[in-house]
Amino acid sequence: MKKKQGNFINALLVLILLVGLSLLLYPSVSDYWNSFHQTRAIASYAEQVANLDNDTYDQLWEDARAYKPETEVMGVGFHALEWLFVRLAPIALLGSVVGVVLTREKK
Numbered sequence: 001m002k003k004k005q006g007n008f009i010n011a012l013l014v015l016i017l018l019v020g021l022s023l024l025l026y027p028s029v030s031d032y033w034n035s036f037h038q039t040r041a042i043a044s045y046a047e048q049v050a051n052l053d054n055d056t057y058d059q060l061w062e063d064a065r066a067y068k069p070e071t072e073v074m075g076v077g078f079h080a081l082e083w084l085f086v087r088l089a090p091i092a093l094l095g096s097v098v099g100v101v102l103t104r105e106k107k
Helices: 003-051 054-066 069-103
Strands: none
Touching: 003 069
């Protein structure tokens, strides 16, 4: 019975380690992924702007001036919570792993 419990705890610790590594590597991997796709998107947008006629260009500028950014307050609040989670989750995970290891019964 002790061997099964030890294997379960070891598997759980490995799973926690993998989740922690995923959380720690997420910002770097997502930054690389997003910069790759943003470069392609920028090239596409630049080509579309180069092909615009003057009437469409003027209409787009008027639409942009009429836009009210106050409607985007919820998006900013959500982004702040996401930023906080990404910064605090690895610390909380590391603390929980240390707590599991230190409070584990040794037989």
